Amino acid sequence: MSRPLVWIGALLACLLGAGAFYAWQKAIPYDEVVDRGPSPQARQNPYLAAEYFLREQGLAVAHANSLERLSNLPAKGNSLLLLGERSNMTPRQVDQLLGWAKSGGHLLVVAEALWDEETSKSGDLLLDRLNIHQLMSDVFDEPAAPRKKKAPDLTKLYVDNETAPAYFSFDTAFNLTDPKHVAQFSANSAKSSHLMQRDLGDGTVTIVTDSDLWKTPAIGRHDNAWLLWYLNQGTDVTLLFNRDVDNLLTLLLRYFPQALVALVALITLALWQAGMRQGPIQAPAPKARRQLQEHLKASADFLLRRSGQGALLQALQRDVQRAARRRHPGFEHLETAEQWQVLERLTRQPSHIIIQALGPLTVKRLSSADFSRQVACLQTLRNAL
Numbered sequence: 001m002s003r004p005l006v007w008i009g010a011l012l013a014c015l016l017g018a019g020a021f022y023a024w025q026k027a028i029p030y031d032e033v034v035d036r037g038p039s040p041q042a043r044q045n046p047y048l049a050a051e052y053f054l055r056e057q058g059l060a061v062a063h064a065n066s067l068e069r070l071s072n073l074p075a076k077g078n079s080l081l082l083l084g085e086r087s088n089m090t091p092r093q094v095d096q097l098l099g100w101a102k103s104g105g106h107l108l109v110v111a112e113a114l115w116d117e118e119t120s121k122s123g124d125l126l127l128d129r130l131n132i133h134q135l136m137s138d139v140f141d142e143p144a145a146p147r148k149k150k151a152p153d154l155t156k157l158y159v160d161n162e163t164a165p166a167y168f169s170f171d172t173a174f175n176l177t178d179p180k181h182v183a184q185f186s187a188n189s190a191k192s193s194h195l196m197q198r199d200l201g202d203g204t205v206t207i208v209t210d211s212d213l214w215k216t217p218a219i220g221r222h223d224n225a226w227l228l229w230y231l232n233q234g235t236d237v238t239l240l241f242n243r244d245v246d247n248l249l250t251l252l253l254r255y256f257p258q259a260l261v262a263l264v265a266l267i268t269l270a271l272w273q274a275g276m277r278q279g280p281i282q283a284p285a286p287k288a289r290r291q292l293q294e295h296l297k298a299s300a301d302f303l304l305r306r307s308g309q310g311a312l313l314q315a316l317q318r319d320v321q322r323a324a325r326r327r328h329p330g331f332e333h334l335e336t337a338e339q340w341q342v343l344e345r346l347t348r349q350p351s352h353i354i355i356q357a358l359g360p361l362t363v364k365r366l367s368s369a370d371f372s373r374q375v376a377c378l379q380t381l382r383n384a385l
Contacts, residue, residue: 042216045063046215046216047083047214047239047241048216049215049216049217049219049220050214050216050219050225050239051063051239053219053225053229054228054229054232054237057229057233059229059232059233059235059236059237060236061236061237061238061239062236062238062239063238063239063240063241064238064239064240065240066240067096067097067240069240070096070097070100073105073238074105075101075103075104075105075202076103076104076105076202077104077234077235077236078105078106078236078237079105079106079107079108079231079232079235079236079237079238080097080100080106080107080108080238080240081108081211081232081237081238081239081240082107082108082110082126082240082241083108083110083211083214083240083241084240084241085112086112086126087112089125089126091125094125094126094129097126098126098129098200100203101200101201101203101204101205102200102201102202102203103201103202103203104201104202104203106203106204106205106206106231106232106235107200107203107205108205108206108207108208108231108232109126109127109130109205109206109207109208110207110208110209110210110211111127111174111208111209112124112127113127113134114134114135115133115134115177122134130182130200130205131180131182132176132177132178132182132183132196132198133176133177133179134174134177134209135175135177136173137172137174137191137192138175138191138192152169153172153189153190153191154167154169154189155167155168155172155187155188155189155194155195156168156187156188156189157187157195159230166227166230167222168187168194168195168213168222168223169213169221169222169224170187170189170194170195170208170209170210170213171194171212172189172190172191172192172194174192174194174209174210175191175192175193175194176192176193176196177193178193178196182198183196183197183198184197185197194208194209194210195207195208195209197231213227214228308365309365309366309371313371313375313378316378316379316382317378319378319382320343320357320358320378320381320382320385323382323385324339324346324385327346327385339358340354340355343381343385346385347380347381347384347385349380349381353377353380353381354381356374356377357374357377357378357380357381358378358381
């Protein structure tokens with residue numbers, strides 16, 4: 001190797017070493033936290049943080065999707081939190097819930113509907129049975145001070161042996177009223193009430209205007225988490241609400257759209273292949289070959305389908321009676337037995353044929369053989385007259 005190339009290689013190595021040493025001296029290590037959003041469990045369960053908090057306080061927490069959980073849930077020592085939508089609740093289910101609470105359970109209910117003064121009901125069967133009404137709050141707009149942020153209107157609750165109240169972030173757009181004074185205590189904001197609790201038999205019922213303060217991340221604000229523990233302390237807690245879980249079709253559309261398109265195309269091709277004709281098109285029969293007998297048979301089939309067996313048999317019976325009146329004047333005024341005797345004499349047919357033909361029709365549909373036999377008997381009588 002020539003000497004100039006050796007010096008050039010050595011110079012490049014020195015430069016690379018010097019650059020690497022400078023970069024190492026200037027580089028500052030740091031930790032970066034990448035926020036990937038809530039976990040799938042948190043997206044499916046908005047009260048997941050509330051469940052973790054209650055478990056940290058020593059309470060047993062379970063989740064249910066329907067009121068079938070009441071069938072094996074003891075009342076004493078248990079709290080049931082109705083946090084989901086319940087517009088389809090039946091009166092029987094309302095009686096079941098109130099009976100469970102009267103037996104010693106603690107029931108927490110979210111008011112869902114507004115009280116209607118004209119109809120004297122709200123549409124929320126459970127809320128109406130508890131004699132608690134929900135109305136819109138009477139909030140008046142006040143001129144805000146310039147360059148001053150308005151403080152949130154928090155709900156306050158004073159607890160025994162505590163000098164300072166606890167604060168909660170209920171939705172102040174709604175207001176609970178107690179027209180019959182059944183509530184033992186309530187929690188109020190500046191102009192509205194957002195929590196009421198009343199005794200019911202051996203148990204208690206708590207009514208709140210909304211449960212958003214216990215969802216993530218609102219449960220970490222103010223004293224929202226403490227209120228959830230305070231209302232359910234000393235009990236096992238069951239949260240009843242429906243989780244928003246994506247169905248199979250939604251998941252397939254999200255993760256496998258190309259596979260679904262290929263499947264639809266494959267099904268379309270299979271149906272197209274199955275619907276293809278396998279031979280030449282059959283030409284319709286020429287009209288010239290149709291005879292009178294075919295038209296009569298088609299007309300009879302149409303009348304049978306449209307009017308039924310009874311109408312056809314009654315028409316034949318009337319034909320027989322008209323022919324008998326022509327042969328025997330005053331036939332229609334005779335008793336049934338006398339009419340049958342006259343027909344037996346005129347047609348020379350045995351009595352059992354006449355009775356079978358002109359007897360009362362049954363409501364039950366006749367078999368094809370019985371129907372043909374009945375028609376044959378009537379036609380024999382009519383031809384004989």
